Amino acid sequence: MSDGPAGHVARSTVRPYGETTQHAPLRTFLRTADGVSVDFVYDPPAVVYDASRPPSGDLVFVVAHGFTGDVDRPHVRRVVAGLRRHGAVAAFSFRGHGASGGRSTVGDREVLDLDAVVRRVRDLGHRRVVTVGFSMGGSVVLRHAALHAGTVSAVVSVSAPARWYYRGTAPMRRLHWLVTRPAGRLVGRYGFRTRIHHRDWDPVPLSPVEAVPRIAPTPLLVVHGDSDGYFPLDHPRALADASAGHADLWLEPGMGHAEHATDEALLDRIADWARSAADTADRTRRGT
Numbered sequence: 545m546s547d548g549p550a551g552h553v554a555r556s557t558v559r560p561y562g563e564t565t566q567h568a569p570l571r572t573f574l575r576t577a578d579g580v581s582v583d584f585v586y587d588p589p590a591v592v593y594d595a596s597r598p599p600s601g602d603l604v605f606v607v608a609h610g611f612t613g614d615v616d617r618p619h620v621r622r623v624v625a626g627l628r629r630h631g632a633v634a635a636f637s638f639r640g641h642g643a644s645g646g647r648s649t650v651g652d653r654e655v656l657d658l659d660a661v662v663r664r665v666r667d668l669g670h671r672r673v674v675t676v677g678f679s680m681g682g683s684v685v686l687r688h689a690a691l692h693a694g695t696v697s698a699v700v701s702v703s704a705p706a707r708w709y710y711r712g713t714a715p716m717r718r719l720h721w722l723v724t725r726p727a728g729r730l731v732g733r734y735g736f737r738t739r740i741h742h743r744d745w746d747p748v749p750l751s752p753v754e755a756v757p758r759i760a761p762t763p764l765l766v767v768h769g770d771s772d773g774y775f776p777l778d779h780p781r782a783l784a785d786a787s788a789g790h791a792d793l794w795l796e797p798g799m800g801h802a803e804h805a806t807d808e809a810l811l812d813r814i815a816d817w818a819r820s821a822a823d824t825a826d827r828t829r830r831g832t
Contacts, residue, residue, distance in 0.1 A: 577659070
């Protein structure tokens with residue numbers, strides 16, 4: 545399926561944006577290590593008028609959406625707009641979602657999609673890269689940081705599961721039907737623009753809670769709502785416990801699940817945490 549190396553720009557800009565530099569918007573396709581084309585959208589920092597929060601020129605947020613999302617979904621674009629007040633933002637559609645190629649493996653090989661994006665933003669000149677994942681994307685950013693140590697400056701996981709195969713809530717039972725049944729995969733394809741792979745995991749990938757201990761010393765923030773209908777609070781607590789004190793844990797009162805429940809104030813707080821964490825990580829690497 546591949547016609548170029550991992551991270552190679554597989555075709556030219558889909559939506560005309562002008563020059564493809566760090567300082568201009570860009571939309572293109574990237575090629576993953578296993579040959580899947582990934583729809584990639586890069587936005588430079590927004591112009592802001594709050595002198596206390598000027599956007600950082602070399603900081604980029606890489607947004608990893610949840611299952612059935614994509615770069616053009618309104619809830620994903622709202623997250624992008626919120627983070628752009630603080631720095632550049634790179635968003636993308638996971639395999640099987642939106643205009644990206646391939647089929648969704650629901651968090652397994654999606655690590656390769658994220659890695660292609662991280663490599664691309666580094667090619668654009670960004671020294672500080674913060675991955676921000678939601679739900680399925682939250683599990684992917686954890687596993688990516690564990691498997692690709694030192695490639696990102698900080699990690700933010702929002703509304704992520706701690707373990708695989710969880711069916712303890714009605715929304716998760718519906719999701720498992722969508723993923724595991726032929727009729728469910730048809731609903732995913734035509735109802736949610738999500739093409740789901742029919743094969744089971746083999747081998748089963750590293751779980752989020754197993755990934756967390758491998759992330760240190762990269763700063764990690766775990767964010768979860770106490771009204772999350774998909775994953776109850778034992779999931780974020782298990783992730784925080786697995787970090788042995790390394791991760792920051794925010795349990796948000798009244799918050800539901802993932803991007804839909806993440807308001808602008810929370811995005812500002814996440815961005816402030818990320819900037820500070822990335823600064824600290826950068827100074828540590830330089831020994832200053």
